[in-house]
Amino acid sequence: DSGVTQTPKHLITATGQRVTLRCSPRSGDLSVYWYQQSLDQGLQFLIQYYNGEERAKGNILERFSAQQFPDLHSELNLSSLELGDSALYFCASSSGLLGGYTFGSGTRLTVV
Amino acid sequence: EDKVVQSPLSLVVHEGDTVTLNCSYEVTNFRSLLWYKQEKKAPTFLFMLTSSGIEKKSGRLSSILDKKELFSILNITATQTGDSAVYLCASRSGNTPLVFGKGTRLSVIA
Numbered sequence: 001d002s003g004v005t006q007t008p009k010h011l012i013t014a015t016g017q018r019v020t021l022r023c024s025p026r027s028g029d030l031s032v033y034w035y036q037q038s039l040d041q042g043l044q045f046l047i048q049y050y051n052g053e054e055r056a057k058g059n060i061l062e063r064f065s066a067q068q069f070p071d072l073h074s075e076l077n078l079s080s081l082e083l084g085d086s087a088l089y090f091c092a093s094s095s096g097l098l099g100g101y102t103f104g105s106g107t108r109l110t111v112v
Numbered sequence: 113e114d115k116v117v118q119s120p121l122s123l124v125v126h127e128g129d130t131v132t133l134n135c136s137y138e139v140t141n142f143r144s145l146l147w148y149k150q151e152k153k154a155p156t157f158l159f160m161l162t163s164s165g166i167e168k169k170s171g172r173l174s175s176i177l178d179k180k181e182l183f184s185i186l187n188i189t190a191t192q193t194g195d196s197a198v199y200l201c202a203s204r205s206g207n208t209p210l211v212f213g214k215g216t217r218l219s220v221i222a
Contacts (some may be wrong), residue, residue: 002154035210042214043155043200056209090154100146101210103154 006091006104014112018079021107024090025072031094032074038087047065049074114139114205118213125220129191133216135201136183145177145184148200155200191220
């Protein structure tokens with residue numbers, strides 16, 4: 001157990017639907033990162049939060065949004081889902097901005 | 113745009129072989145390079161390198177960084193089937209989030 005908890009582990013949903021992925025960072029970590037991993041693209045950075053504030057944005061679609069709550073857990077919302085959104089979504093956390101990340105076990109999203 | 117390129121994309125070796133995985137990077141304000149191992153799900157941290165020429169070692173794994181030529185290698189000696197995984201390289205520019213390469217899939221056969 002890495003200390004980063006992601007739920008749910010698996011999600012199957014239909015095109016056009018909306019889902020919410022949840023992440024609890026490792027205790028004491030203030031930074032939360034969301035990454036998308038698909039077979040041909042590797043790990044693609046989506047968005048980062050640091051102590052409740054959005055810190056950096058990557059290739060995140062407008063249909064996707066995220067937030068970090070006062071207890072530091074984070075949620076990634078994906079709406080108007082398309083088949084191409086099927087992927088593994090990872091959350092990672094770190095204590096500062098320069099260290100390594102600890103990854104959660106991911107949420108596998110399948111859009112049918 | 114920051115970029116990390118890993119080679120080879122996949123590799124099959126026999127137990128006991130030594131392998132070298134390559135990672136080249138192009139970043140505007142290099143801060144560090146990291147290696148991760150991804151077996152089934154979550155990537156797990158292996159090494160973080162910030163200085164050229166200083167080898168980091170953990171058991172049969174070692175890694176070194178060349179900041180002049182902008183690359184890093186990950187060596188695994190006396191490979192075992194348990195080393196089968198995807199090895200990810202990532203670079204950091206300034207305070208920005210890690211940029212990952214596509215990974216090298218290593219398969220070690222008995």
